[in-house]
Amino acid sequence: MMSDLAGMRRDYEGDALAPENTPDAPLPLFEGWLEKAIETEGLDANAMTLATVDSAGHPHARIVLLKGFDQAGFRFYTNYQSQKGNELAHVPNAAVVFWWPTLQRQIRIEGSVAKVDSRQSDDYFARRPRQSQLAAWVSQQSVEIPNRDWMQERLSRFEQVYSDQEVERPPHWGGYLLVPLAVEFWQGQRSRLHxxxxxxxxxxxxxxxHRTRLAP
Structure with a gap:
């Protein structure tokens, strides 16, 4: 039987977080929190929920992986022809959320999105495992397919095509840069006074x- 969802809760007791004890810009704090998350959450620490909107204003969200960040922004890679790629082409704004339950921490980032230059996409693609490179050719992301055999057949064809050469990056696959306009850090605290x-x-x-404290 399903548990009593209304009764499921936990109390938080994280470290204190206050504007006067944080840096003037969000990136150093983000980097410190991510490093700690990697220690506690392992390989899932860079997973983030990416929210986009379509041309009708309907929101859509999914999990993607953060693959780099610096003063310019936050980078992730995907199929440009996917649902999220099409949405970003029409509405180049997005939000991402990181949730690290062990640390009782959340980070929200909002801003504009643009494709990274092709060289940056090429460099990252070249570092991917070969099977992941082939998968970028195999998957027509978000397109309806008949069954899993359809993917296996496509994989076999691309394995033959690239059997004796390096896998080149598909033109429909590459990176995006989320340029932040807002970054919010959330630290769980007792009695829901986060x-x-x-x-x-x-x-x-x-x-x-501009840095400020928000009510929980």
Whole structure:
């Protein structure tokens, strides 16, 4: 029998988080939290929920992997012809959420999205395992397919095509850069009185961030 969902809860007791004890910009804090998450959450630490909207304004969300970040923004890679790729082509804005239950921490990032340059996509693709490279050719992401055998047959064909050569990056596959306009850090606390610190800036070119505490 299904558990009593309404009664499922946990109390949080994380470290204190306050604007006066955080850096002037969000990236150093993000890096520190991610490093700690890698220690505690392992290989799932870079998993993030990516939310996009379609041309009718309907939201869609899925899990993707963060594959790099710096002052420019946060990078992930996918099929440009996928549902999320089509949505980003029409509405180039997105939000991502990291959730690290062991640390009782969450990070939300919102901003504009653009494709990274082809060289950056090529460099990352070249570092992927060979089977992952082939999968980028095999999968017509988000397209309806008859069965799993359809994928296995396509995989066999591409294995033959690239049997004696390196796998090149498909033109329909590459990276995106999420340029943040807002970054919010959430630390769970007792009695649901959680700590929330939000960074915002005027536009994607602004160097100065505004930092504030939000009510839980």
């Amino acid at each position: 700590d929330r610190v939000r960074y915002t800036r005027r536009d994607e070119h602004a160097q100065e961030w």
